[in-house]
Amino acid sequence: LPETRPELAKALECIGRAGAFTREGMADARRAILALREDVAPLVDEVTALVGEHQAEGEPPVDLDVDGTPRPLAAEAGLAAFRTVQEALTNARKHAPGRPVRCRLDYTADGLTVTVTNQLPVRSPDSGRAALASSGAGYGLAGLGERAALCGGTLTAGPEDGHWRVHLHVPASARMSS
Structure with a gap:
């Protein structure tokens, strides 16, 4: 798709948000696991x-x-x-x-x-x-x-x-x- 097409911009925005949600979910999972340990920050x-x-x-x-x-x-x-x-x-x-x-x-x-x-x-x-x-x-x-x-x-x-x-x-x- 040419970069000037609105569909591309919207798709890139959605991909960026999906990546952010994935990183947040992984961070939540790590924190939940760490919370079970005594040495958690x-x-x-x-x-x-x-x-x-x-x-x-x-x-x-x-x-x-x-x-x-x-x-x-x-x-x-x-x-x-x-x-x-x-x-x-x-x-x-x-x-x-x-x-x-x-x-x-x-x-x-x-x-x-x-x-x-x-x-x-x-x-x-x-x-x-x-x-x-x-x-x-x-x-x-x-x-x-x-x-x-x-x-x-x-x-x-x-x-x-x-x-x-x-x-x-x-x-x-x-x-x-x-």
Whole structure:
């Protein structure tokens, strides 16, 4: 197919997304297997690495805060927390490039709360919907909500005070694997 044909561009986009989904699935499988081992990297270390990758791609520094005493989580809860940070950073880079991001992990007696916020981009209200529709994306947050529910948690995402906020809460009962 000539490179100017729209079918080729769409096919290449689909292939790229399929590759990304495959890499994510393999990473999930590796994390699930590693979660069964005692020497698995703590969530804080994994999130710190994600933040480093985000910044290495030319984005501004992420303000990472960890409150409370980090502790091991059930595999499902740890994966939900990791994926929440990963998706929030990806969305910030995609929809608000160059804008500051804040990530907070808050360990309490009630469980773990993950909050990621970034400044909203300055653009027309419809431009975000158009960009989302043209990207073929839009399932990331829904998938995160499903992951949260699997471990008894909740996920909310939306605009708040000039920022986009993604908020995950995993209950303390999800801390220990059964």
